Amino acid sequence: MEQNPVLEIRNLSRTFAHGAVRAVDHIDLDVQPGEIMSILGPSGCGKTTIMRIIAGLDSPTSGEVRILGKDVAGKPPHKRNVGLVFQSLAIFPHMSVKQNVAFGLRMQGLANNLIETKVAKALELVQLSPAKFAERRPSELSGGQLQRVALARTLVTEPALVLFDEPMAALDRRLRDYMAVELRAIQKHLGIAAVYVTHDQETASMMSDRVIIMNAGKILQAGAPEEIYEAPNSRFVSDFLGDTNTLRTARVLDHANGTSLVQTDAGLAIRVANCTDIGEGAFVIFRPEQTIVHSTDPGGAFEVKVVSSQFRSGLHRWQIELPGGNKLIAQSTENRLASSGGDTAWVTIDPGKARIVSQ
Structure with missing residues (x-):
């Protein structure tokens, strides 16, 4: 039985400067349950604007965004059932690992015993033993461990869709490759749909089921990473992927x-x-x-x-x-x-x- 898309974007546009600058130009996209889709492109291509519109941090000039079949126009970020992982990670330095991961659950008003259970499961999922890491401060963690805390904090709220905005840009190449494999394994285990926004072709190819190549606000090509690498439809796409x-x-x-x-x-x-x-x-x-x-x-x-x-x-x-x-x-x-x-x-x-x- 065919499942409905988790995310549907229809005829989405975003202009600035009274229409003189078209950051997103009539985009159509679907993300299926359990799918990792990466949006790739150079700086200024529109990929971050799309992510901000999905998250509710910006509003489209025209078009529609639907999550789990519902139009989310006008809904604030915390009511969209979307998890966000940013490049900055936004880890609270004055809180312990456990407190950071529990933050979203406390905002939802869950009971303390349920929060404890969910936080422990989330930390185990990202391979941070609660017994070893729960009480540590962010200053006591490595870059890779901070990345896992940010991921656990997002996943613990069980969002329908997770948005990643260059979350591994600050990591060195070796750790970035390792985290890409780990992140994909976790996402596939949970079956959560994900959109990954990046300019890093190698990371996107490693972890994505489907890649979207953008430039100047438009989608140039979409498909499996290997398909686009082997059969680019333009010189721009070919050069961008290697x-x-x-x-x-x-x-x-x-x-x-x-x-x-x-x-x-x-x-x-x-x-x-x-x-x-x-x-x-x-x-x-x-x-x-x-x-x-x-x-x-x-x-x-x-x-x-x-x-x-x-x-x-x-x-x-x-x-x-x-x-x-x-x-x-x-x-x-x-x-x-x-x-x-x-x-x-x-x-x-x-x-x-x-x-x-x-x-």
């Missing part, structure tokens, strides 16, 4: 078996997965890991010059230069080239991985 090799296209040479052979302005003939015709401003794109370097010509490869090589986090990366001067990035877990620069190499593109996109 390193991309980009060459301007010139013309189609042939079509065969659902793919097309296109010629680029750099003179290379590359087979792409999704081309029927080439319009103005078309580009062929492919990722560094789809750019395969060879120390000898395997046949049908492009001859290139190795500009530089790097080793980073288990990956070998090479900057390579085409005869016309265009530079590409290749990446592999294998050290395919002994050269650190200046030598000749050959490149092939992983068949079917290159795509045509617009600007």
